[in-house]
Amino acid sequence: MSELRFTKDHEWLLIDGDTATVGITDYAQGQLGDIVFVEVPEKGKQLKAGADAAVVESVKAASEVYAPIAGEVTEGNTALPDAPETVNSDPQGAGWFFKMTIADQNEVKALMDQNAYDKFVAELS
Amino acid sequence: MDHATDLSLKSTPLDALHRSLGGKMVPFAGYAMPVNYPIGVLKEHLHTRAKAGLFDVSHMGQGELTGSDPAAALEALIPGDVKALAPGRIRYSTLLNAEGGIIDDLMITKVDDGRLFLIVNAACKDGDYAHIAAALDGKVKVGRFEDRALLALQGPDAAKVLPRFVPGCEAMAFMSSKVDRFKLPSGKGVDVRLFRSGYTGEDGWEISIPGEDGEAVAKVLLDQPEVEPIGLGARDSLRLEAGLCLYGSDIDATTTPVEANLNWIIGKRRRAEGGFPGAEKILAQLKDGPDKLRVGIKPLGRAPARAHTEIQDTNNQPLGEITSGGFGPSVNGPVAMGYVAATHAGTKTQVNLIVRGQSMPAEVADLPFTPHRYFKGK
Numbered sequence: 362m363s364e365l366r367f368t369k370d371h372e373w374l375l376i377d378g379d380t381a382t383v384g385i386t387d388y389a390q391g392q393l394g395d396i397v398f399v400e401v402p403e404k405g406k407q408l409k410a411g412a413d414a415a416v417v418e419s420v421k422a423a424s425e426v427y428a429p430i431a432g433e434v435t436e437g438n439t440a441l442p443d444a445p446e447t448v449n450s451d452p453q454g455a456g457w458f459f460k461m462t463i464a465d466q467n468e469v470k471a472l473m474d475q476n477a478y479d480k481f482v483a484e485l486s
Numbered sequence: 487m488d489h490a491t492d493l494s495l496k497s498t499p500l501d502a503l504h505r506s507l508g509g510k511m512v513p514f515a516g517y518a519m520p521v522n523y524p525i526g527v528l529k530e531h532l533h534t535r536a537k538a539g540l541f542d543v544s545h546m547g548q549g550e551l552t553g554s555d556p557a558a559a560l561e562a563l564i565p566g567d568v569k570a571l572a573p574g575r576i577r578y579s580t581l582l583n584a585e586g587g588i589i590d591d592l593m594i595t596k597v598d599d600g601r602l603f604l605i606v607n608a609a610c611k612d613g614d615y616a617h618i619a620a621a622l623d624g625k626v627k628v629g630r631f632e633d634r635a636l637l638a639l640q641g642p643d644a645a646k647v648l649p650r651f652v653p654g655c656e657a658m659a660f661m662s663s664k665v666d667r668f669k670l671p672s673g674k675g676v677d678v679r680l681f682r683s684g685y686t687g688e689d690g691w692e693i694s695i696p697g698e699d700g701e702a703v704a705k706v707l708l709d710q711p712e713v714e715p716i717g718l719g720a721r722d723s724l725r726l727e728a729g730l731c732l733y734g735s736d737i738d739a740t741t742t743p744v745e746a747n748l749n750w751i752i753g754k755r756r757r758a759e760g761g762f763p764g765a766e767k768i769l770a771q772l773k774d775g776p777d778k779l780r781v782g783i784k785p786l787g788r789a790p791a792r793a794h795t796e797i798q799d800t801n802n803q804p805l806g807e808i809t810s811g812g813f814g815p816s817v818n819g820p821v822a823m824g825y826v827a828a829t830h831a832g833t834k835t836q837v838n839l840i841v842r843g844q845s846m847p848a849e850v851a852d853l854p855f856t857p858h859r860y861f862k863g864k
Contacts (some may be wrong), residue, residue, distance in 0.1 A: 394522060394526050394527055394528075394719070395526050395527055395528035395529075397528070397790070397813040398788055398789055398790055398813065398820075400789065413842075416789075416842065418789070418790055418813070419527070419813075420527040420528055420531070420719060420720075420723055420812060420813050420815065421521070421527060421719050421722075421812065422792075423790065423792060442788065
């Protein structure tokens, strides 16, 4: 069964067994504004939790997307660099950044669920 | 509390209007200013190039020099020929320090022989006025208009919109200025000073308005179908594509007008006579060429290169750095400007940009990235 988890850096993870799909949340894309450049990691890249994993840039600013957990990249969303605006229009769907293995399930358990993340975002504004 | 409601920030006369329009307020040069509105930076930028955009630039410093021959007094501080300015004409120039470095850039309008109207940068205004006042001998006085609003209406449709309220203004020449009356729908007339200039590369005006009338004028302009409100984000991307300098980024106290590729602001008579701060250095640079030069930089991939990105030659030797860079919505790709060694300033010179530790190909490009479309007269 798949479940959603979130980080305080506004990334979402769709957990499916021992793999996760990673992207940025609707709140994050709204804060960034019009996204004009995306760089996703290549398959096979080893990620440590908190390491730079991807790049997302809006008209005004560049931001890093951090690896929310440790693991190995199994696929980058190669459609994104040619259509970075997808991150604005469908951040939690077609705008996914990369898929990765889950090295340690305990790292997933430490992340927020939907309710906790919604509360976290509500407190920001 | 969001920091744009920080009470230490100043607000412009249009603050309530920005918030009612959904402007995202950020601190800028001590003011709470809208960085964008709900349609976002990209659409605001493209709308300005397609139709017309309205910008609140009331944070900028509006002031005047009055008295006996203010042109002569100002010429002691800048390299421009102010004495040759005809009444109603505007000139772009720079305040210089003793080393020829740029203290600020400014717009100078000659009202008449006894009065110059100045527009300076928000972040520099206190320093500028103090600098100017310290150089005056008592025959010329500096005044500030802290209570006035300043709007910019920019874009190809600006000349359709503004004449609805200021009939005849469409005939004004580029870089000219006059006082006129803006007719509000209520029938009330507002005394405004118009400047046919701007910071986008497009035709348009800057409009100086008594602060209490600023919101009424802005609302009337925003009611026009061609006009959208535009924030600081698109103002920056528009001026970058237009190759226009941002003070504090592309020009500062360590760069001279020659290094900044602004030779055109140094008047012919001033080149012959000197007599401005740093003249010895600047005239030598004009004669022999500067060591570094501001150029356009076009990244050849899709990744934008931001300010302070290192520029290297194709042998990985440092050449300089990017001073402004980002995504150009009208170019539909990354655009930048920066300083390179003068040996590498030729158009199409291949360079590398060090972005996130990786070397990315780019080339020196002619400025502007998008052609200027200033009013050329009919």
